[in-house]
Amino acid sequence: MRVKIGEEIKEMRAVWFEDGVVKLIDQRRLPSEFEIFEARTTEEVAYAIKEMVVRGAPAIGITAAYGMAQAWLQKRNEDEAFEILRNTRPTAHDLFYALEKMKMAIKNGEDAVKIAEKYAEDIIGRCEKIGEHGEKLIKDGYRILTHCNAGALAVGDWGTATAPIRKAHRKGKKIFVWVDETRPRLQGARLTAWEMVQEGIEHAIIADNAAGFFMQRGEVDMVIVGADRIASNGDVANKIGTYEKAIVAHENDIPFYVAAPISTFDFSLKSGDEIPIEERREEEVLFCRECRIAPQGSHARNPAFDVTPAGYIKGIITEMGVYKPTEIGKLKREIHG
């Protein structure tokens, strides 16, 4: 992804592995500060995942893979590293997928650094393919709504939901992006908007409450969101609020797409009911960045994800093409033969 640092434009990734250190763009500080977080131990990698220095299912997966490679370099027991990295966040499927893959490779005596790098390249390559498939759905002049940040920061590069947007923009299509601010952590206003600025894509940030208003007025042509986990029946866990957007889009006949690599599918789950939903600290709601917005004496509830039933989803954009939720059985057979 392009990052403007002063006058310079740099090609960067959200997370990379350098001299045994897992390096990450610190997503907690964007957009006001641009800083690199350096994780030198398994515990620091776990901290980065848990405290959301890095977030987004595929980027979490890559970070976990690098974390396992680092543990391997440091001759740390892979089962122990696995457990530390596993107990960070519960919803994103990529985390467990990457950890299992790395543990297996280490047990098989493979070079864990090479495997982790291959894992990262593979995911990013898959996301670029998501962009190529998804771009075909975007017509010239389209106004696309997205929720949260399923961008390059969430993946490493390209993004999932933003991959089709980047590809359409780079192909010269005139597009406009509605960026849901995405309370409580404001990944839309902070991160997706930041990516749009870096990339020069026309956009406007809106309060999450306003998405329906623009849909009702006919000012949204399609919705593309990412996913944290997809069940076999096509139910999708994604950032809290996705479920509402999907219903309102459905009610207004606006196509609602989910973009995700195969690593986000959890074929072991029959439906979204089985996806564990993380509930985070109430302070994320009671405070907006550093300011307390709620009265003393008030408490909050803070689920981080919700589950959108397959029926509201027009298609899932993967690296293998666009599938209807009802075609996931077919997709599974294509993968597993």
Place this chain on the structure above:
Amino acid sequence: MRVKIGEEIKEMRAVWFEDGVVKLIDQRRLPSEFEIFEARTTEEVAYAIKEMVVRGAPAIGITAAYGMAQAWLQKRNEDEAFEILRNTRPTAHDLFYALEKMKMAIKNGEDAVKIAEKYAEDIIGRCEKIGEHGEKLIKDGYRILTHCNAGALAVGDWGTATAPIRKAHRKGKKIFVWVDETRPRLQGARLTAWEMVQEGIEHAIIADNAAGFFMQRGEVDMVIVGADRIASNGDVANKIGTYEKAIVAHENDIPFYVAAPISTFDFSLKSGDEIPIEERREEEVLFCRECRIAPQGSHARNPAFDVTPAGYIKGIITEMGVYKPTEIGKLKREIHG
């Protein structure tokens, strides 16, 4: 409404008229500071409305009525005062309703202070009746979702959406309130939660994005919101986000009620399409209180209200009883004979 000031509990209103001064609880500063704003001229009253020292359709109406009474005391031309107060906010019907009523009274040589006080008493009395009618809809154990602040602060006392909640609580029913934080101005997290704390009503603040999650899980038994303007066909303009909540409630078979006094009905409008929607400054979205949350180079769109089509509304709770949106013709005949 009850307000705890230090150890003392005081009965207060959101706006009152004292020695020729319009006094208002400064709602921009709640919940972190409790301050009284004093408006001594028509321009200062207009400022209080425009800058949201006071907000909420009925409270805006009362403030405007006091503003006209003040202008009358100061021997200011009533047409000029009318114009200054009129050009503050475009959506709330009560503003125009109150101003017309006051101008007429002044032209008829009546005592404008008495008329304004009567107007305030009348509105607040009507809201108490809304509470009595609405309370019957609330069963013991109900978990009620509300959006924005249609509370005592928005009315003067009792509230519209919160009137049934207050009545149910004071009757000893065990209730729980889900408070949507209501970005961008956070009237839920700041004001409704503050009222709940003052009144001792159990509640939790949630990000606007999370309402659907709790509805889907069966943890919301009903929704009650206020209204800024209601058209003849039952379409309701209310705080941005109301439309989304109504759709998601409908999809989950959760009854969705609007609470408003008759002064909020605009029988001159056939449908919600005719209601003008205020778009406010983009800074309200780009900043969360004092902190900028968006990158430099990003812009925002900021509609303050949306229109919920009548079809999603189970009933409108008024001082005259609960009406289905399809019964508004009947309601109009009952009022106008």
